Amino acid sequence: MSEPRKLEVLRAIVEDYVHSREPVGSKALVERHHLGVSSATIRNDMAVLEEEGLIAAPHTSAGRIPTDKGYRLFVDRISQVKPLSAAERRAIHSLLEGPDDVDDILERTVRLLSQLTNQVAVVQYPQSNRALVRHVEFVLLAPKQVLVVLIADTGSVGQKVIDAGTDVGNEALMLLRSRFLGSIAGTQLALLPQVLPSVVALCPPELRGLAQTLAHGLQALSDTSREERILMAGTANLARSNVDFPLSIGPVLEALEEQVVMLRLLSDMGDDPRGVTVSIGRENPYDGLAEASVVATGYGSGAKVGILGPTRMDYPTTMAAVRAVARYLSRILGG
Amino acid sequence: MSEPRKLEVLRAIVEDYVHSREPVGSKALVERHHLGVSSATIRNDMAVLEEEGLIAAPHTSAGRIPTDKGYRLFVDRISQVKPLSAAERRAIHSLLEGPDDVDDILERTVRLLSQLTNQVAVVQYPQSNRALVRHVEFVLLAPKQVLVVLIADTGSVGQKVIDAGTDVGNEALMLLRSRFLGSIAGTQLALLPQVLPSVVALCPPELRGLAQTLAHGLQALSDTSREERILMAGTANLARSNVDFPLSIGPVLEALEEQVVMLRLLSDMGDDPRGVTVSIGRENPYDGLAEASVVATGYGSGAKVGILGPTRMDYPTTMAAVRAVARYLSRILGG
């Protein structure tokens, strides 16, 4: 049998199945797609495809459905990203308007993406590895409590309440503030651990304890600002798309709630510079997502955007949406 | 028939149904609860209860299940909050430890509450109506972009990037900062709209435009800091508790994702000062929650904590958990 036709059959099966949610049989195939051959021929091809583990039959006399491996081949070799519709393009464009606030933009992005794809959309906060310290603020909340604020030039703000252990004077705090500020303004957040100790060392001895505590706070802030957070939207789509198909939604919700899981998932996916990356079904490192696929890509300088949905999803369209959104995001945030 | 026994029967029905998830019949009732009467008598009582709309039969020859109204009566007149187990008490206590960071505490609270109740837990950020301005910071991000940071004495930090429209000098910004700071430090956030205009008016004419823009930003921040946000956890519990009971999970997820909906829901619930408030099934103002109940209460100075779950839930235990968590939360945050 011809190799190209085999792929064509796989493509047809995937497309039909994604569309109808039902196992697709040889006869229906030849009717819907004008392949120039008869159903018997298709049957033979399908037998081969099944042999190769690309499709499977739920039971003896049912149609075939694609396996994870089948989707994989479909995504890698067959599907070409569909162009977006004008309306979709317009929706994305309208993202460009409005305030430049990072939180705002990400929130709208993730909403848009979930509506565009009808899946759960996920976006990782921009990594601030290269972010520079813009400002430091210490605020006395209570005699022993100091609010430490760290502002990066990216506009991201980190805050943390720390317990000084002993009473803190406001003047001392102001003094330390200008010391710290003078020494670390303009420094990369990532370099703080190396810089901070010397700042502490240069402080007057009587303030060194406090300085040490504050330095710890700052460092923790730079850590958590790099420990990326995740924003998501569209979890209700999970319920919708599985209304008559029991993808067990519980484990997926669990995974989504564990930011750590999602972060690992996204960063494990590598960053194919040419386009979006897809992780299908059991390819996912997390068991709860065995029936789910993740479509993601990088934006800006290293963070990820993507969606999560059932393995049975419209990959070409979804991939196009993710890619387009990521591009616009990069543009807006000046990645 | 005796009024007390009627209530007793309702209580028994609710408890059994919550436990077994199955309609409960007269015979099973007399066996499980040692009411001193026969099943025939119970049948008579049940007929009355049904007449009053407190219970209903899914079909002619099935047991009865409580209606929303039945749950309502159960909650209002019958159930007494169960004491928490030692383990639960311990879990809540351990909340007391750890950093005093508001975000941290709320996050752990909401996780704990969702685990305690096996429901979706929701917590509203503390209302900062009475919060005072602690600090103001303007940071120049780009020639025309200013990051406005507003820090309240509660430790909550608001930030916002604003577009100045025209190039901004750093010196001017610093000047304005000290002006603003001097005028509004210690002011209630809620009073900012009244105070800010006079600050702007007192600025040198050439800076007035910028001052106006900054004032707008600050006011927006105080608004959004009062426009309460919501934190939640345990959405996966929705899927779990309905594994064999089709509460349509989709609309509920939608509601949860719309912070506005949840905020209205919580604030509409009023604040019974004696304890927790319960909103059952169709009592909820939002249609998607017609099969769900919300158990919530206030903490600190006016914000709400609570859970959301299927109407068929263990109200006494849940109410106890919510109440206990709210109390500890009040204590920690010094409400």
Place this chain on the structure above:
DNA sequence: GGTTAGCACTTGGGCATGTTGAGTGCTAAG
């Protein structure tokens, strides 16, 4: 009057059985 036993009646769920139709695999011919 409230309570109870007894009984006829309803009905969903389980089960065994039959039927249908979509779909496959194989074989033999083109």
Place this chain on the structure above:
DNA sequence: CTTAGCACTCAACATGCCCAAGTGCTAACC
């Protein structure tokens, strides 16, 4: 390599049956 034809399989659906659980009612009982 393709195709027509055919026997075979099996989920899904339907039908009929029975059973158990549960109800409502009536008449007797305390």
